[in-house]
Amino acid sequence: IPVHLSDDEQKRYDLLSEEVRSYMSNQRKENPMFSWEDVCAESAVSQDSRRALKSYLAKRAIEDRAEEKLRTLEDLFRLHAGDRCIVFAGSNAMARDVSLRFLIPCLLNHCGKKERLDILEGFAAGDYPAIVANQVLDEGVDVPAAKVAIVIGGMASSRQARQRLGRILRRSGNARAVLYEVVCAGTNEELRSRQRRRHAMFEGTKHRRKS
The missing domain is CATH 3.40.50.300 (P-loop containing nucleotide triphosphate hydrolases)
Structure with a gap:
C-alpha cells in the first residue's frame, strides 16, 4: 500500500537525500569504487562521512514514522x-x-x-x-x-x-x-x-x- 509523505516530511527528505548524493558524488570523483560500506567504515574518523551517515539514518526515520x-x-x-x-x-x-x-x-x-x-x-x-x-x-x-x-x-x-x-x-x-x-x-x-x-x-x- 503506497502512502505519501507530508509536505514538511517531503521537504526534509529531499534535503537529506541531496546531502547524501552530494557526498557520494564527491567521494566517487576521487575513488569510483567508493561504496556505502566505506561511508560506514569511515564514519568513526571522518566528520563528512559521519554527517552523510546521519543524513541517511534521518531519511530512514522519516520513511519509518511517516x-x-x-x-x-x-x-x-x-x-x-x-x-x-x-x-x-x-x-x-x-x-x-x-x-x-x-x-x-x-x-x-x-x-x-x-x-x-x-x-x-x-x-x-x-x-x-x-x-x-x-x-x-x-x-x-x-x-x-x-x-x-x-x-x-x-x-x-x-x-x-x-x-x-x-x-x-x-x-x-x-x-x-x-x-x-x-x-x-x-x-x-x-x-x-x-x-x-x-x-x-x-x-x-x-x-x-x-x-
Whole structure:
C-alpha cells in the first residue's frame, strides 16, 4: 500500500537525500569504487562521512514514522475489525507511536520474557485485538493467532520479510492469512519493497497493489 509523505516530511527528505548524493558524488570523483560500506567504515574518523551517515539514518526515520502510515493503519484496523492483527514497525519509536495511538500492547527488544509471554498469550486468547512489535518477533516466535499482518517499516531483507510472512501463514480451515506492507511512495523504502517481492523466496505468493 503506497502512502505519501507530508509536505514538511517531503521537504526534509529531499534535503537529506541531496546531502547524501552530494557526498557520494564527491567521494566517487576521487575513488569510483567508493561504496556505502566505506561511508560506514569511515564514519568513526571522518566528520563528512559521519554527517552523510546521519543524513541517511534521518531519511530512514522519516520513511519509518511517516504520518500517513498511521492513518492507513487505522483504515486497515477498521477493514479487519474482528480479526487479530499483528503490526511490524521499523523502530521502537514507531512501535510506541502505534501502541499509544491505538492502545494496543507493544513488544520491544528490551521486553522481559514474562512480559512478552503475557502479551502473546493474551493475544492468542483474544484479549487483545492487535499487537505491535519491532524486531522482537523476527526469530523463533510464531503467532498462529494472527490472520492479518501489517508491516509499516523495518523489512530490510527478503529473509526477514519471509520470516514475518511465515508468522501468520497458518491456515485454519478455509481462512487465509493476509499481509500488508505500507511503504512511502517515491522513496528508497518503495524500491526496497519492490526488490524483495522479486526475490525467489516469494515465489508462489500473490501480490496485489492497493491504492
